[in-house]
Amino acid sequence: MAAAERTAGTPQPIGYSRSGIGRITLVLRWIALAIAVILFLLPFYLVLRNALATEADITAPEWTLFPKDLQWGNISELFNDESVPIARALWNSAVVGVLGTAGQLLLASMAGYGLARIPYKHADKVFYAVVATLMIPGAVTFIPSFIVVSSLGWVSSLRGLIIPTLFSGFAAFLFRQYFLSFPRELEEAARVDGAGHFGTFWRIVVPNSLPFFAALAAITFIGNWNSFLWPLVIGQDSSSWTIQVALSTYVTAQTINIHQLFMAVAVSILPLVLIFAFLQRYLIQGVTQSGIKD
Amino acid sequence: MSPRTTTKGIRGNTLWFWVFVGPFVIGLLVFSYLPIVWSLVLSFFEARNTVTPTEFVGLRNYVDMLTDRNFLSSLGTFSVFALFIVPLTFVLSLALALLVNQVKIARAFFRSVFFLPTACSYVVASLIWKLSIFNGVRFGLANTVLDWFGIDQIAWLSTVDPPWFWIPIITVRLWLQLGFYMILFIAGLQRISPALYEAAYVDGARPGWQVFRFITLPQLRATAVAVLILNLIAAYQAFDEFYNLLGNVNFARPPLVYLYGISLGTIQDLGHGSAGALILAAIIMIVTLLQNKILGFGKAND
Numbered sequence: 064m065a066a067a068e069r070t071a072g073t074p075q076p077i078g079y080s081r082s083g084i085g086r087i088t089l090v091l092r093w094i095a096l097a098i099a100v101i102l103f104l105l106p107f108y109l110v111l112r113n114a115l116a117t118e119a120d121i122t123a124p125e126w127t128l129f130p131k132d133l134q135w136g137n138i139s140e141l142f143n144d145e146s147v148p149i150a151r152a153l154w155n156s157a158v159v160g161v162l163g164t165a166g167q168l169l170l171a172s173m174a175g176y177g178l179a180r181i182p183y184k185h186a187d188k189v190f191y192a193v194v195a196t197l198m199i200p201g202a203v204t205f206i207p208s209f210i211v212v213s214s215l216g217w218v219s220s221l222r223g224l225i226i227p228t229l230f231s232g233f234a235a236f237l238f239r240q241y242f243l244s245f246p247r248e249l250e251e252a253a254r255v256d257g258a259g260h261f262g263t264f265w266r267i268v269v270p271n272s273l274p275f276f277a278a279l280a281a282i283t284f285i286g287n288w289n290s291f292l293w294p295l296v297i298g299q300d301s302s303s304w305t306i307q308v309a310l311s312t313y314v315t316a317q318t319i320n321i322h323q324l325f326m327a328v329a330v331s332i333l334p335l336v337l338i339f340a341f342l343q344r345y346l347i348q349g350v351t352q353s354g355i356k357d
Numbered sequence: 358m359s360p361r362t363t364t365k366g367i368r369g370n371t372l373w374f375w376v377f378v379g380p381f382v383i384g385l386l387v388f389s390y391l392p393i394v395w396s397l398v399l400s401f402f403e404a405r406n407t408v409t410p411t412e413f414v415g416l417r418n419y420v421d422m423l424t425d426r427n428f429l430s431s432l433g434t435f436s437v438f439a440l441f442i443v444p445l446t447f448v449l450s451l452a453l454a455l456l457v458n459q460v461k462i463a464r465a466f467f468r469s470v471f472f473l474p475t476a477c478s479y480v481v482a483s484l485i486w487k488l489s490i491f492n493g494v495r496f497g498l499a500n501t502v503l504d505w506f507g508i509d510q511i512a513w514l515s516t517v518d519p520p521w522f523w524i525p526i527i528t529v530r531l532w533l534q535l536g537f538y539m540i541l542f543i544a545g546l547q548r549i550s551p552a553l554y555e556a557a558y559v560d561g562a563r564p565g566w567q568v569f570r571f572i573t574l575p576q577l578r579a580t581a582v583a584v585l586i587l588n589l590i591a592a593y594q595a596f597d598e599f600y601n602l603l604g605n606v607n608f609a610r611p612p613l614v615y616l617y618g619i620s621l622g623t624i625q626d627l628g629h630g631s632a633g634a635l636i637l638a639a640i641i642m643i644v645t646l647l648q649n650k651i652l653g654f655g656k657a658n659d
Contacts, residue, residue: 173378
């Protein structure tokens with residue numbers, strides 16, 4: 064019976080029999096799953112709880128599972144508080160997220176397509192120059208990048224936040240690999256109809272690659288939205304803070320009430336939860352394709 | 358095709374190649390290659406509060422950094438961190454992947470729950486950890502739970518002896534990253550042919566540990582190596598959670614937090630900062646190459 068199950072069903076990395084021991088491990092497995100689910104969801108619950116509680120309720124010596132009474136007014140309080148430019152920070156993050164993602168995908172997809180499909184005698188040298196940048200560990204370049212951006216006069220500007228992040232060697236590499244396996248027949252059909260490289264790319268290749276674009280877009284947007292070190296380095300003026308920098312600054316500066324802070328955290332998570340709900344399939348595809356998040 | 362059109366075609370291709378690849382390559386030169394070169398130059402110069410080198414000092418910045426007790430201790434902090442986080446992430450994400458892969462109902466639900474935190478930022482997670490769970494004195498959830506068992510409150514983020522601060526530092530990264538590596542492991546598990554399990558069963562392998570040890574684990578080799586390398590590189594680059602949970606404290610300061618402090622903090626010493634960043638980059642690259650060689654990344658594949 065176990066064998067029949069194995070052939071018919073999905074692969075079972077650790078098989079188990081229906082014996083007594085099998086039943087015990089099955090129960091233990093479900094207990095482990097249940098505990099893991101609670102632990103993974105608990106932080107989200109804490110955000111919601113504290114976002115909708117009063118300050119006194121959060122800091123009360125007796126911790127309670129539910130706040131004493133729900134304060135829906137915390138939302139409007141957060142956005143009406145002039146001393147806390149959360150709205151501005153959210154806007155900055157949205158601009159950085161959207162423009163940064165669109166720009167990165169445009170540049171990387173074009174470069175990837177050129178490298179994969181347009182015959183040019185030095186194409187391999189250009190490709191090596193792109194791949195070489197993958198060797199450089201991302202986070203240790205923040206000092207040299209800051210130096211360049213600062214001599215361009217882009218510190219504390221959206222340009223400085225966005226433009227240096229657009230040129231991802233990794234994204235170009237992924238696009239090249241993807242376009243190498245793009246069916247040539249489709250492109251040739253367009254060629255026969257008289258389309259050049261540009262027409263073929265825009266009218267045939269891109270529309271037929273939308274799931275791949277969606278996967279990388281979801282990953283890139285989340286990465287941009289959550290990025291902290293670079294916005295911290297560049298955002299030296301509060302007008303150019305992203306939401307991550309703002310949240311981090313408020314904790315140390317204590318210019319914001321704790322329930323407001325948690326409401327801001329909740330608001331900052333919301334776009335990601337929406338992306339997650341609608342694009343999860345692409346997100347998972349992107350993770351397995353790239354194996355890298357930031 | 359006549360020779361004439363072929364030549365024209367090649368010229369056209371060269372032009373179009375650069376139309377497609379040119380903008381990207383220019384950006385790469387300005388924002389990747391130029392910074393590295395500039396940083397290399399600065400690392401041989403005195404450069405305080407300025408991005409233009411002032412006085413040539415040769416290798417002095419490098420010698421200073423390699424004998425700087427704070428920098429060395431930041432490398433030590435990293436090593437301890439990696440020692441905890443790499444094996445824990447590996448074992449726990451594999452365990453989650455096996456658990457989720459085996460459930461027959463609501464598999465998508467479980468996968469989503471464990472994957473959801475990877476969408477959160479380190480800043481957000483650090484705030485939850487610092488202000489809600491591991492808030493040291495009065496209303497932290499961890500202390501509330503300890504209180505149920507009659508254990509005294511612990512100041513999680515400032516207790517150095519014993520080093521309780523590692524618990525929030527490690528758990529925050531586990532929460533954020535396990536789902537990501539779990540997805541990689543699930544993808545790896547799903548590539549294993551069911552025929553192998555059937556063969557093992559026919560050969561009399563006992564389900565459970567034996568099958569896992571002799572079928573699953575060897576088949577996951579490529580994924581496992583990728584997980585280890587990504588994990589270690591990510592650990593080297595730790596910044597966000599240390600900065601937000603502990604700040605720039607001398608007892609637990611990974612290299613990036615220290616370099617951020619000396620080059621962009623109050624001192625703004627870009628010469629020493631550049632030298633430190635290049636030393637760190639060299640260490641990461643050497644370790645990655647060694648790891649590739651030892652673990653055979655890219656060779657073991659299906």
